[in-house]
Amino acid sequence: MEITFRSLEQVAFDELFNAFHSAFADYEISISKEELRLMLVRRGFDASLSVGAFDGDRLVSFILNGTGTFQGLPTAYDTGTGTAKSYRGQGLVTRLFNESLPALREAGIKQYLLEVLQNNDKAISLYKRLGFEVTRSFHYYRQSQSQLTLPPKALLEGFSLQETSLPADDIAESFADFHPSWQNTIEAFHRNPETFYCVTCCHEGIPVGYGISEFETGDISWLSVDKRHRRIGIGTALLKSLLEKITTEQAKVVNTASDAESLNAFLEVCGFPLGGKQYEMIQNFK
Incomplete structure (x- = not known):
């Protein structure tokens, strides 16, 4: 067996999907082609x-890097790293990260960002050895819509909901209690705006x-209310509107900051159990 390393630029999407499916076949992860594409x-x-x-010609291990701006810096994001089961334990992920770095630096990237489950001690140790540091802790939630228990609140007189286009970063984030994770930034939504509903x-x-x-993933991607107008039913009205628009029975909220006590408490009141925790980790390029 001779393993070679190269860019994924010429790899067809179906081949990426097959490699992704093979790498996570023994995990509790099920993702369709369309979900992976999105x-x-x-x-x-x-x-x-x-x-x-x-x-040979088979893709057996990979790092799928995204690029953009995060907290003002050109950033690479580890969208997905995986290795087919029979190829694990050979140091391929370490080799892949090292192979990635020269091209990322040449592209002007200033930092490398990823997220990892907090109970994945092996991966966390590997990332720390590679130079990543934990920067934040996140919660994620998942629940069937039929099991949710939204408070029976109505909007007060003078308040109204309307479907709108995606807001500008500075306006939306002025209401938020924390800077969103990579996939929940306004920049991320604008990469494929027709797949999102904004109220x-x-x-x-x-x-x-x-x-x-x-719409198609059931992801509640953003929920923020001006602090001067909280606890009067706005969050409940927004969440209800969002749930009405998703096409899945299961709803999920991924990467709320662990210290965002108000939002996390609201989600739990609405019937979202804590599904797990992740770390955000960053490697700064010198």
Whole structure:
């Protein structure tokens, strides 16, 4: 067996999907071709800056890198890293990261970002050895819509909901309690805007809250309310509107900051159980 490493620029999407499916076949992960396609677009996947390990013509291990801007810096994001089961334990992921770095630096990337489950001690140790540091902790939630228990609140007089286009970064983030994770930035939504529904709550014509969901994945991607107008039913009204637009029975909320106590408590009141926790990790390029 001779393993070679090269860019994924010439790899067809079906081949990527097959490799992804093979790498995660023994995990509790099930993703369709369309879901993978949506995920890659939303996360800014750049095949020319992504690397695969090949056994002959077969893609057996990969790093799918996205690129964009994060907190003001040109950033690469590890959209997905995986290795087929029979090829694990050979150090392929370390080789892939090392193979990725020269091209990322040449492209002007200043930092490398990823997320990892907090109970995946093996992966966390590997990423720390590669120079990544934990920067934040996230929660994620998942629940069937039939099991949700939204409070029976109605909007007060003078408040209204309306479907709108995606907001500008600075406006939406002014209402948020934390900077969103990579896939939940306004920049990420604008990569494929027709796949998202945006609802705005206004008070006498002035925006006081935003909600954004992704139709086909059931992802509640954004929920923020102006602090001056909280606890009067706006969050509930926004969430209800978002749930009505998704096409899946199961709804999910991925990567709320662990210290965003108000939002996390609201989700739990609405019937979303805590599904798990992730770390955000970043390697700064010198």
